[in-house]
Amino acid sequence: xxxxxxxxxxxxxxxxxxxxxxxxxxxxxxxxxxxxxxxxxxxxxxxxxxxxxxxxxxxxxxxxxxxxxxxxxxxxxxxxxxxxxxxxxxxxxxxxxxxxxxxxxxxxxxxxxxxxxxxxxxxxxxxxxxxxxxxxxxxxxxxxxxxxxxxxxxxxxxxxxxxxxxxxxxxxxxxxxxxxxxxxxxxxxxxxxxxxxxxxxxxxxxxxxxxxxxxxxxxxxxxxxxxxxxxxxxxxxxxxxxxxxxxxxxxxxxxxxxxxxxxxxxxxxxxxxxxxxxxxxxxxxxxxxxxxxxxxxxxxxxxxxxxxxxxxxxxxxxxxxxxxxxxxxxxxxxxxxxxxxxxxxxxxxxxxxxxxxxxxxxxxxxxxxxxxxxxxxxxx
Numbered sequence: 001x002x003x004x005x006x007x008x009x010x011x012x013x014x015x016x017x018x019x020x021x022x023x024x025x026x027x028x029x030x031x032x033x034x035x036x037x038x039x040x041x042x043x044x045x046x047x048x049x050x051x052x053x054x055x056x057x058x059x060x061x062x063x064x065x066x067x068x069x070x071x072x073x074x075x076x077x078x079x080x081x082x083x084x085x086x087x088x089x090x091x092x093x094x095x096x097x098x099x100x101x102x103x104x105x106x107x108x109x110x111x112x113x114x115x116x117x118x119x120x121x122x123x124x125x126x127x128x129x130x131x132x133x134x135x136x137x138x139x140x141x142x143x144x145x146x147x148x149x150x151x152x153x154x155x156x157x158x159x160x161x162x163x164x165x166x167x168x169x170x171x172x173x174x175x176x177x178x179x180x181x182x183x184x185x186x187x188x189x190x191x192x193x194x195x196x197x198x199x200x201x202x203x204x205x206x207x208x209x210x211x212x213x214x215x216x217x218x219x220x221x222x223x224x225x226x227x228x229x230x231x232x233x234x235x236x237x238x239x240x241x242x243x244x245x246x247x248x249x250x251x252x253x254x255x256x257x258x259x260x261x262x263x264x265x266x267x268x269x270x271x272x273x274x275x276x277x278x279x280x281x282x283x284x285x286x287x288x289x290x291x292x293x294x295x296x297x298x299x300x301x302x303x304x305x306x307x308x309x310x311x312x313x314x315x316x317x318x319x320x321x322x323x324x325x326x327x328x329x330x331x332x333x334x335x336x337x338x339x340x341x342x343x344x345x346x347x348x349x350x351x352x353x354x355x356x357x358x359x360x361x362x363x364x365x366x367x368x369x370x371x372x373x374x375x376x377x378x379x380x
Contacts, residue, residue: 014341029208084108085205086206093155107188122138138173143183217235275369300362
């Protein structure tokens with residue numbers, strides 16, 4: 001049970017993390033809003049009164065104008081596993097009288113797939129077809145349902161600047177996150193730059209994945225020293241997700257610990273009953289000249305043998321149960337069956353704990369029995 005529950009909970013946690021990072025990177029670089037807003041008229045004289053009617057803030061520079069130098073410098077860090085750029089903008093998608101607000105992502109297909117494995121979540125069509133068609137677009141399956149469209153249908157994309165363009169649906173994607181699939185639209189970054197009239201190296205976000213996503217904060221500090229743009233680790237913008245991961249890990253430890261405690265008491269009770277049933281034999285052995293340490297050694301050897309046999313049997317049954325559950329159909333994201341994580345650490349810990357608790361369970365009652373007077377036992 002320890003092996004199965006740990007494998008299942010670890011698999012669920014890994015699946016949740018994988019689904020979460022299908023559209024969210026470990027580290028994000030973007031152009032943040034200015035921290036302070038300066039007044040239009042600056043005065044050094046405190047006695048001067050300045051009145052400005054209908055004031056307007058000076059527009060700041062949007063996005064990242066030149067992404068290549070940043071990508072080259074960041075790629076030199078050994079922790080980096082993948083890096084890509086995106087152009088993200090809010091749009092309206094129209095199909096007949098239906099008009100829905102959506103988020104359009106212009107992506108670099110090869111790097112995007114390396115970062116998020118987007119091609120694995122394609123429900124229909126091919127992700128790399130975006131390279132072949134400048135008018136191609138991929139929609140989240142919930143967005144496609146709400147629009148009432150399917151493969152090879154035409155839709156109209158409207159930008160906030162009043163630009164409209166007709167796109168052909170060449171793919172449907174399902175990431176497993178309903179909120180993402182309800183608003184997500186994907187096209188090539190070249191097409192997105194043309195649609196929003198941006199230069200060839202413009203992007204709104206540079207997205208980075210590292211080898212260990214738990215170390216995102218440390219790596220983001222290193223990257224922040226390389227650029228003037230805002231560098232944000234995934235924990236900063238998703239505190240609730242980080243908290244959920246911690247709670248899931250605590251729950252997994254609590255369940256595993258409970259299983260081990262229950263198993264330990266069960267083994268102890270069995271060994272204690274075994275020693276009590278053999279109390280007369282123990283008295284005879286002591287009358288024949290066996291001392292207390294010999295009695296303890298006999299039952300400790302027996303308990304270790306039981307622990308070895310039970311340990312290997314438990315490993316086999318735990319693996320079989322995990323394999324059976326792993327075949328149960330369950331469709332979410334790229335998963336088609338219930339997620340199971342076959343971690344060698346779980347098997348090693350389970351076996352060592354079984355052997356340890358069996359040895360302890362055999363030693364304690366045997367030590368108590370070795371102290372009993374054999375004459376009292378034979379008389380009683």
